[in-house]
Amino acid sequence: MRNTSPYDLDGIPVLREAIPLGLQHILAMFVSNITPLIIVAGAMKMPSETKTFLIQCTMLVAGVNTLIQAYRIGPIGARLPIVVGTSFAFVPVALSIGSKYGYEGILGAALVGAVFEIFIGAIIKKIRRYFPPVVTGVIVLSIGLSLLPVGVSNFAGGVGAADFGSFPNLFIGMVVLITVIFFKQFTKGITSTGSIFVGTVVGFIVAFFMGKVDLTPVRNAAFMSFPRPFTYGLAFHADACLAMIMMFIVSAVETVGDMSGVTMGGANREVTDKELSGGILADGFGSALASVFSVLPTTSFSQNTGIVAMTGIMSRFVVGTGAAFLVAGAFFPKIGAVLSIVPASVLGGSLVMIFAMISISGINLITKEPLVGRNAVILSVSLGLGYGLGSVPAALKYFPASIQLIFGGSGIVVSGSIAVLLNIILPLDEKVKKTLKGEKVSQ
16 A cells, blocks of 8 residues: 655655645745845846846656655765755855856856765765764754844845835735644645745745735746756866865755754654765755756755644655746746745744744754763854854854855854864763763764
8 A cells, every 4th residue: 555644754645745845845945946046146146137047947857857866876975855956155156156257157166066966975984973962963953043134134035125014015924824834733734734835825925915026037937948967167277176176065054954853853863874875975966956057056955844844744745746847937937926926924824933943853862961060061062153153154254255155144154164063072971971870872
């Protein structure tokens, strides 16, 4: 008998359940997936038709890479419900490289960085001992905390919106949030597991009648178009490649946190060595594919980690169904146009809850071992400095631009680096050893 449970990794729900559950993943990531490309393409002064074409390529790459993560090709892929998209983390370094070497320089550096991340994935089993629950928990918690302002910004209408923080935007966001909570807690079946999708649909309808939805992009989009590889060339420059490699290390750290968040939030277990290696290999392979299709590097999306933690839906088929819509959108631009017109306040209504759920997954990881002595020091120092510097990046203003770029952004890298370092340096507490009573203790 076929396993139709959406809560099982290999469960294959019927399509009437899988489609809305998959779409809520895509709705949560869609705008974030295409925005980095729009920012960089704008800075490169590309014509509008080129931007539209590259957005199609971005959707194709995100969809294909999500399928690779979910279903694996040989050793490549985590075989987990991980959604992949273009990372904002690469935008600052891409702009810096682009201003000096052009768009080809960005793509060449990204390809080198992708190969380096593949190398990290190949050796991750040998360095896994440096990522016990307290370390991965710190990374996951840092990801969740760093994303909370993003959720609130969307809730208020989206950064740069002329009516940012207006009462209509806050009203729409609150309608979505209340709808998600209601259907999640007070209904059963598909309306409960698909509460984010239901909330998004309700919010979209409300926003439409409030005049917040512009249908022009849908009317103007073509019916069919085909992405092509190597639209732009590749250029390689040592300094650009080094800067991009550093950002791929950041990406690998975030992927470790996202995979840990998925397994902890959806299955209440730690990520395995095989999943960890396959996931990072897929991140590198997917980013190399992105360079081939002339778009920015991709990585796992934390907002979708939050959806798994919130709903408990672990089915790879669900995520694969959502990825199919992304791929279809690459060939049928009107599909992408429909997804792109969902107002930011509608998305923000669910994102504030989704991002908080990531933090909760991090807390669950951290507390798998007693939070006293050594572990308490690791948590307090790494979170204090990491989240603190992420909130006050001006504290690093006298450091070189490259250092500010890597350590002064979200704070995830600072938190993760300090947690790894302290885990190596600080000796295990005797009290913790006795409390664990025979459990395996990470060194």
